[in-house]
Amino acid sequence: MNSFGSFAYCFHQGIKNIRRNKLFSIASVATMTACLFLFGIMYFILINVQYMLLEAETNVGVTVFFDEGIEDEQIANLKQRIEAMEAVRSVVYKSAAQTWEEYKETHLTDELAETFGTDNPLEDSASFSIFFESVEEQTETVAQIAMLPGIRKVNDTEDMVNTLTRLNRILSIGSVIIIGLLLCIATFLISTTVTMGVSIRRKEISIMHLIGATDIFIRAPFLVEGVIIGLLGACIPLSILYALYYKIIELIASKFSSLFSTLNFVNTSEVFQVLAPVSLCIGVGIGFLGSYFTLNKQLRNFRQL
Amino acid sequence: MSDWENVPASELQEQKIQESDPALESVSENSSRAPINPLDAPVIVLEHVSKEYDGTTENHALTDVSFSVKKGEFVFIVGPSGSGKSTMIRLMMKEISPTEGRIYVAGKDLAKLRKRQVCKYRRSIGIVFQDFRLLQDRNVYENVAFAQQVVGAPKRRIPKEVSKMLNLVGLSGKYKNRPTELSGGEQQRVALARALVNNPMILLADEPTGNLDPQNSWEIMNLLEEINRRGTTVVVVTHNREIVDRMQKRVISVQSGVIVEDKKGGYGHE
Numbered sequence: 013m014n015s016f017g018s019f020a021y022c023f024h025q026g027i028k029n030i031r032r033n034k035l036f037s038i039a040s041v042a043t044m045t046a047c048l049f050l051f052g053i054m055y056f057i058l059i060n061v062q063y064m065l066l067e068a069e070t071n072v073g074v075t076v077f078f079d080e081g082i083e084d085e086q087i088a089n090l091k092q093r094i095e096a097m098e099a100v101r102s103v104v105y106k107s108a109a110q111t112w113e114e115y116k117e118t119h120l121t122d123e124l125a126e127t128f129g130t131d132n133p134l135e136d137s138a139s140f141s142i143f144f145e146s147v148e149e150q151t152e153t154v155a156q157i158a159m160l161p162g163i164r165k166v167n168d169t170e171d172m173v174n175t176l177t178r179l180n181r182i183l184s185i186g187s188v189i190i191i192g193l194l195l196c197i198a199t200f201l202i203s204t205t206v207t208m209g210v211s212i213r214r215k216e217i218s219i220m221h222l223i224g225a226t227d228i229f230i231r232a233p234f235l236v237e238g239v240i241i242g243l244l245g246a247c248i249p250l251s252i253l254y255a256l257y258y259k260i261i262e263l264i265a266s267k268f269s270s271l272f273s274t275l276n277f278v279n280t281s282e283v284f285q286v287l288a289p290v291s292l293c294i295g296v297g298i299g300f301l302g303s304y305f306t307l308n309k310q311l312r313n314f315r316q317l
Numbered sequence: 318m319s320d321w322e323n324v325p326a327s328e329l330q331e332q333k334i335q336e337s338d339p340a341l342e343s344v345s346e347n348s349s350r351a352p353i354n355p356l357d358a359p360v361i362v363l364e365h366v367s368k369e370y371d372g373t374t375e376n377h378a379l380t381d382v383s384f385s386v387k388k389g390e391f392v393f394i395v396g397p398s399g400s401g402k403s404t405m406i407r408l409m410m411k412e413i414s415p416t417e418g419r420i421y422v423a424g425k426d427l428a429k430l431r432k433r434q435v436c437k438y439r440r441s442i443g444i445v446f447q448d449f450r451l452l453q454d455r456n457v458y459e460n461v462a463f464a465q466q467v468v469g470a471p472k473r474r475i476p477k478e479v480s481k482m483l484n485l486v487g488l489s490g491k492y493k494n495r496p497t498e499l500s501g502g503e504q505q506r507v508a509l510a511r512a513l514v515n516n517p518m519i520l521l522a523d524e525p526t527g528n529l530d531p532q533n534s535w536e537i538m539n540l541l542e543e544i545n546r547r548g549t550t551v552v553v554v555t556h557n558r559e560i561v562d563r564m565q566k567r568v569i570s571v572q573s574g575v576i577v578e579d580k581k582g583g584y585g586h587e
Contacts, residue, residue: 223515
């Protein structure tokens with residue numbers, strides 16, 4: 013048995029099947045492309061949201077505001093006590109004057125800022141930005157800080173973390189449903205393509221059976237067809253996603269600017285280290301399994317033993 | 318003279334099967350039909366074979382059929398439509414299995430062949446049909462080469478084998494033609510070349526002249542006789558009385574699934 017010759021023949025026949033079944037093959041590739049493109053986008057969002065969650069938990073500090081009329085000495089004392097806490101990495105003091113200056117720069121025009129003269133409308137907004145060693149102890153430490161005398165209010169990252177966690181969960185469930193549906197459609201289309209191929213080659217298959225072709229020799233062209241469709245359906249969206257990664261992320265970020273504007277994104281190579289093999293496995297896997305199970309059903313008619 | 322012409326195809330194929338598939342050999346050893354004298358050994362044996370379709374006795378295609386065909390023999394199986402002739406061919410091809418009885422081909426009990434052994438078994442048999450069953454989208458050469466590709470023949474050997482077969486059937490000048498550009502007789506020749514290209518020990522022909530005019534029918538029959546002379550056992554299913562009467566070979570007559578006559582000579586029984 014000349015294995016290479018048989019492989020070359022089956023591969024060639026697989027390509028021929030695709031050409032004969034052009035319309036169905038294109039539809040299958042297109043559906044697979046759409047499915048894996050959406051999968052890629054969902055993955056982009058999920059991985060970036062998770063990354064941002066981690067960033068938010070570790071790098072975004074808790075802001076602590078003081079009681080009205082608190083003395084500088086008391087503030088210095090509070091700073092020492094907070095810094096002494098085990099879970100706290102650093103404490104940064106921001107005076108009321110600094111806060112007002114930053115606010116003017118970011119939110120007010122020069123003309124409008126001048127109307128305030130030397131007044132500071134945020135005179136009670138001096139604060140500490142507290143950064144933690146680990147996320148796990150954050151909630152407990154924040155509760156301890158809130159109990160300290162002279163502390164008026166603690167703004168922690170819990171709300172933001174909760175929002176991102178909710179978004180993450182909704183996206184996960186939504187993406188699983190959408191991708192599941194699209195994968196079903198892609199499998200159905202591959203199955204239809206293979207069924208059409210078997211029907212077109214019915215005569216050829218029956219001759220193959222009679223002249224002693226092995227089962228794998230008869231199946232191989234159809235499996236090649238399914239795998240090529242799956243491979244194309246994976247490579248096309250991966251190329252588009254690779255080229256457009258930052259544009260897509262920026263576009264999504266702009267839609268949720270309140271959440272994403274200050275955060276960093278995962279870099280392309282890190283994303284595609286996972287996305288590329290997973291997409292290829294899904295594409296090739298669905299192509300192969302879709303063809304395999306369809307062939308089992310279709311070729312049963314040829315086995316009358 | 319070519320290698321194929323020097324060595325009878327049946328011997329070549331028998332050697333090939335035994336070398337390539339020890340499983341088949343063991344089936345052969347276990348069989349009660351071990352040949353005593355290779356020259357007289359039957360290559361096809363049907364023992365009390367019955368076949369019912371759909372498992373009902375009303376659909377009896379064959380009833381208690383027994384006969385054997387010796388190596389190198391030329392046998393006609395004749396009878397009216399629906400008499401069970403084609404069922405015999407399908408049984409010998411192991412396309413279907415008998416409801417009762419045993420079938421031995423080349424010493425192998427077909428009932429004992431496992432699924433994966435069936436394809437190797439079929440390579441020892443060539444088959445031609447009334448409707449030729451050629452691939453319309455391929456030319457003459459490709460149709461014949463197809464049989465070699467299917468069995469995984471080395472690529473460099475295929476052109477040599479195919480041209481040898483096309484020479485034998487007299488179609489070497491039309492190797493580029495598509496089946497639609499050929500006459501019925503020529504198409505049947507292509508089918509014959511395809512059936513013979515893998516050097517089968519047995520050639521089964523199911524109504525090979527059914528779609529042909531008398532002249533083309535004779536050409537095909539002459540070709541089958543020539544193939545038989547070179548050592549291949551030939552079994553032809555037909556209801557063409559004229560051909561059978563003229564060729565004076567062994568004739569097995571079947572009616573309503575029962576063998577009514579088995580003798581050398583003409584068509585005989587009506």
